[in-house]
Amino acid sequence: MRKASVISIGNEILSGQTVDTNALYLSGKLLSIGIPVVSSYTAGDDINLIVRMLGLASEDADLVLVTGGLGPTDDDVTRQALAKFLGVELQLKSELLEKIQNMFAHRERPMPERNKIQAYIPVGAKAIKNNLGTAPGIRAESADKLYFVMPGVPSEMKQIFEESVFPELKKFASKQAIVVLKLRCFGAGESVIAEKLGELMQRGRNPLINCTVHYGVVTLHIIVATAEGKGQAQEMAGKCEKMLRNALGELIYGTGEQTLAEVVGAKLAQQKKTIAVAESCTGGTLAKLLTDIPGASRYFTYGWVTYSNAAKIKELGVEADLIEKEGAVSERTAEAMAQGARKRAGTDFAIGITGIAGPDGGSEHKPVGLVYISVSSDGSCETKRFVFVAHSRDFIRLQAAQTALNMLRLKL
Amino acid sequence: MRKASVISIGNEILSGQTVDTNALYLSGKLLSIGIPVVSSYTAGDDINLIVRMLGLASEDADLVLVTGGLGPTDDDVTRQALAKFLGVELQLKSELLEKIQNMFAHRERPMPERNKIQAYIPVGAKAIKNNLGTAPGIRAESADKLYFVMPGVPSEMKQIFEESVFPELKKFASKQAIVVLKLRCFGAGESVIAEKLGELMQRGRNPLINCTVHYGVVTLHIIVATAEGKGQAQEMAGKCEKMLRNALGELIYGTGEQTLAEVVGAKLAQQKKTIAVAESCTGGTLAKLLTDIPGASRYFTYGWVTYSNAAKIKELGVEADLIEKEGAVSERTAEAMAQGARKRAGTDFAIGITGIAGPDGGSEHKPVGLVYISVSSDGSCETKRFVFVAHSRDFIRLQAAQTALNMLRLKL
Numbered sequence: 001m002r003k004a005s006v007i008s009i010g011n012e013i014l015s016g017q018t019v020d021t022n023a024l025y026l027s028g029k030l031l032s033i034g035i036p037v038v039s040s041y042t043a044g045d046d047i048n049l050i051v052r053m054l055g056l057a058s059e060d061a062d063l064v065l066v067t068g069g070l071g072p073t074d075d076d077v078t079r080q081a082l083a084k085f086l087g088v089e090l091q092l093k094s095e096l097l098e099k100i101q102n103m104f105a106h107r108e109r110p111m112p113e114r115n116k117i118q119a120y121i122p123v124g125a126k127a128i129k130n131n132l133g134t135a136p137g138i139r140a141e142s143a144d145k146l147y148f149v150m151p152g153v154p155s156e157m158k159q160i161f162e163e164s165v166f167p168e169l170k171k172f173a174s175k176q177a178i179v180v181l182k183l184r185c186f187g188a189g190e191s192v193i194a195e196k197l198g199e200l201m202q203r204g205r206n207p208l209i210n211c212t213v214h215y216g217v218v219t220l221h222i223i224v225a226t227a228e229g230k231g232q233a234q235e236m237a238g239k240c241e242k243m244l245r246n247a248l249g250e251l252i253y254g255t256g257e258q259t260l261a262e263v264v265g266a267k268l269a270q271q272k273k274t275i276a277v278a279e280s281c282t283g284g285t286l287a288k289l290l291t292d293i294p295g296a297s298r299y300f301t302y303g304w305v306t307y308s309n310a311a312k313i314k315e316l317g318v319e320a321d322l323i324e325k326e327g328a329v330s331e332r333t334a335e336a337m338a339q340g341a342r343k344r345a346g347t348d349f350a351i352g353i354t355g356i357a358g359p360d361g362g363s364e365h366k367p368v369g370l371v372y373i374s375v376s377s378d379g380s381c382e383t384k385r386f387v388f389v390a391h392s393r394d395f396i397r398l399q400a401a402q403t404a405l406n407m408l409r410l411k412l
Numbered sequence: 413m414r415k416a417s418v419i420s421i422g423n424e425i426l427s428g429q430t431v432d433t434n435a436l437y438l439s440g441k442l443l444s445i446g447i448p449v450v451s452s453y454t455a456g457d458d459i460n461l462i463v464r465m466l467g468l469a470s471e472d473a474d475l476v477l478v479t480g481g482l483g484p485t486d487d488d489v490t491r492q493a494l495a496k497f498l499g500v501e502l503q504l505k506s507e508l509l510e511k512i513q514n515m516f517a518h519r520e521r522p523m524p525e526r527n528k529i530q531a532y533i534p535v536g537a538k539a540i541k542n543n544l545g546t547a548p549g550i551r552a553e554s555a556d557k558l559y560f561v562m563p564g565v566p567s568e569m570k571q572i573f574e575e576s577v578f579p580e581l582k583k584f585a586s587k588q589a590i591v592v593l594k595l596r597c598f599g600a601g602e603s604v605i606a607e608k609l610g611e612l613m614q615r616g617r618n619p620l621i622n623c624t625v626h627y628g629v630v631t632l633h634i635i636v637a638t639a640e641g642k643g644q645a646q647e648m649a650g651k652c653e654k655m656l657r658n659a660l661g662e663l664i665y666g667t668g669e670q671t672l673a674e675v676v677g678a679k680l681a682q683q684k685k686t687i688a689v690a691e692s693c694t695g696g697t698l699a700k701l702l703t704d705i706p707g708a709s710r711y712f713t714y715g716w717v718t719y720s721n722a723a724k725i726k727e728l729g730v731e732a733d734l735i736e737k738e739g740a741v742s743e744r745t746a747e748a749m750a751q752g753a754r755k756r757a758g759t760d761f762a763i764g765i766t767g768i769a770g771p772d773g774g775s776e777h778k779p780v781g782l783v784y785i786s787v788s789s790d791g792s793c794e795t796k797r798f799v800f801v802a803h804s805r806d807f808i809r810l811q812a813a814q815t816a817l818n819m820l821r822l823k824l
Contacts, residue, residue, distance in 0.1 A: 014449045014452060024432075191526055210423050223427075286696070303696055
């Protein structure tokens, strides 16, 4: 199986000014044809450093993909570094120069002298056509390794990659195709999930299960590293998925890129049910998550952000006495908010959320992160107490809104 | 001058599943104190590969920052790799174990056995406190080089870095400090801003002005590349700021990391004014932006998400006839929403938003992206029509909410 390594070049990446989306894009594309990216490197615009990185990448992999440093300005030195690494000179290609001149003529501008450098490539290498910019890509071979150098501008890189590089790399597509299947979980931390999965998550297994966490959503990646062809790989992934589903049950809410709001919205639409929300500490976060989904108007009709006590009393009919006695952040206030919202909006379900998002406003008995969530439906009202660890105000708010969606999901 | 190298660890980065924002963040912070990041490496969750990357980074730099692979599951092997690289064993620290146990106790949950691994650190290394998660960071020294290992979860990494790593690194701050000053603009695109700035934005100047755009907010970075000491650098940046302010006027809404909601909130609090919002297409986005700010309850009291026509009529007193005649997405409906919300909530200001966020629901006369925003205040009501270019539903919704904040800002 061929392996790849990716090198990103540019001071702007190392200075924290630009996110390196090129390496991400290339890794995803390569993985899709079963070529794993085993390492990636970033270098500033420095000839010696780039030469060193080319050497390192060549140790790791058979295919080396380089982006950046092909521009016309003095800080662009990738083509010089590639020539030095290959031990050859740069050579002016008249047909490339002509193309660059035509490009400027088309834009009705004279070609600045400094663009001439883009017509030079290392002796023995080939230029790769760039339809969008003046810098051609470069393809070189050396000691059984293949090098593809592309511009750093993402649109140009992608165009060159898709048109010229990817078709060639497909020849090396591993027959042992890698299938990546994602299962999305909510309602337990990664260590609890790992414990439930036990040896299924051990290193070196095939399929391998990787785990990532993003704002409380635990994603399990099922990666089939070796299989005889794509059919077998899919079958192996499918079997593994079944085992994970058996072990985790309701903790798994979806697959692929699905969000909780998407899954909940689809269930509401399918069952022709409607929902209203009454939010205090989350301040609109839950309504926003629900309405992020196109077509949410089929099931979402009303939302209240009752940030003040007066609003809770006036808009939702929460009793002033209740707030006085139990506090705005209490089980019974959450319940009254949910019930008031459901009654007022005339929906099948309503959610009430009240809590302390911080950073201020916490006390010993009611710490920052304390949130009550109530889900009211015809004939029942379930209210739960949570203490979200105080990462940040944003985290607590999002976590509370997601947890509310999850409570509703389990009811649907 | 000290140099740094950054290593990011995690299969999910190499497989194109996750953007590596940690390396970006660290590079920016280091640059802000004049420590250049000269290289960066990414490795999968593989002990030998991580050991190799630690060696490479140590060749490049005096300071090595590592993120990722400190979780409790079997695929997290960074602490083992660090011990191997340093040539020492891992050691259980009882005080760390106690902290982790306390963390679970606070969440009212038992500690899974596998979290115990997070209490191990290499002999001779020090643990770095993590307030947000169970994985402590690790600080190690070897052969005059300094190593800081932090969790991959961005919020935990940032907290550990800011609290414990950055203060130590500041000792190595270069005297030729690079000052980066940011001015935040809203209300015009980057090409309009570039035109207003003219030669101020030319390459090769010192200070240099860089420009980045994120969801309609244009950020101008004033970068002083060379100066005799920090005082002079700050003076140069200040002069440049003055020129930009003269050229751009009200387009500049803030500095540094300030958001529009923060600036608007501060003005409301300072003037002791209150605000209510009535949202249709933005579905809670505006309320969320306003309540993202700690202490928003000083000025934000009521919000409605009137997604259905019935809700607009019942909650805000919009006349059914008006919706019938002019449509839910119309200038007069936006106005009636704002006025209804202000009256109902008894606030100084209210904002009404109605529009078509897409992807469906557009027509020739009312395309996707059409949004009416109305700001009602005592004695006046300003309503504007916008057509936001239809990047995506998310973009249109956020852009509409931000534009509403900007309209309010210009009134305050």
